[in-house]
Amino acid sequence: MIRVTGRVDGDKAQARVSRLVPQITGAVSRTVRGLTIELQAIVKSDYLSGQVLKNRTGTLRRSILEDVTESGTSIMGRVYIGSDAPYGAAFELGGTRWYVIEPTRKKCLAFIMGGQPVFAMRVNHPPVPKRPFLVPALEQLRPEITERLAAAIGEAVR
Numbered sequence: 001m002i003r004v005t006g007r008v009d010g011d012k013a014q015a016r017v018s019r020l021v022p023q024i025t026g027a028v029s030r031t032v033r034g035l036t037i038e039l040q041a042i043v044k045s046d047y048l049s050g051q052v053l054k055n056r057t058g059t060l061r062r063s064i065l066e067d068v069t070e071s072g073t074s075i076m077g078r079v080y081i082g083s084d085a086p087y088g089a090a091f092e093l094g095g096t097r098w099y100v101i102e103p104t105r106k107k108c109l110a111f112i113m114g115g116q117p118v119f120a121m122r123v124n125h126p127p128v129p130k131r132p133f134l135v136p137a138l139e140q141l142r143p144e145i146t147e148r149l150a151a152a153i154g155e156a157v158r
Helices: 010-046 087-093 134-157
Strands: 064-071 074-081 100-102 108-113 116-120 124-125
Touching: 010 064, 010 074, 064 100, 074 100, 074 134
Parallel strands: none
Antiparallel strands: 064 074, 100 124, 108 116
16 A cells, blocks of 8 residues: 655645646647648548549649647647548548539530440439548557657656
């Protein structure tokens, strides 16, 4: 059994904690910024370069953005799909309904199906299958996120 006796001076303890808060906040902020940039890079290189989705135009990959917001003692880093590629959410979450595709610049749609050319005025497309790329990247980085945040806090406290 361990027994600790003595008196804690509340004012001194509060003063020490008050001095540590800015150090801890700064260390966590720097770590979150670095991890957010790293997560964005993993999404682009490990998931959107042909592994999960084929890279045809690069629009989706270019629209993967990151930012860090700080409010008081809250620090939030996020990696998200920008407005240039709203279809990215359908791939991440999976489509929920059929949708119609119609030509916008030509008189008809043209595509290959079963090795044969097909021409159509409109097509009813089934829901987009779920092909997540953000959540798996976060899960891949999760152990390192925990480890690096703990290390940052530990260094700030020392």
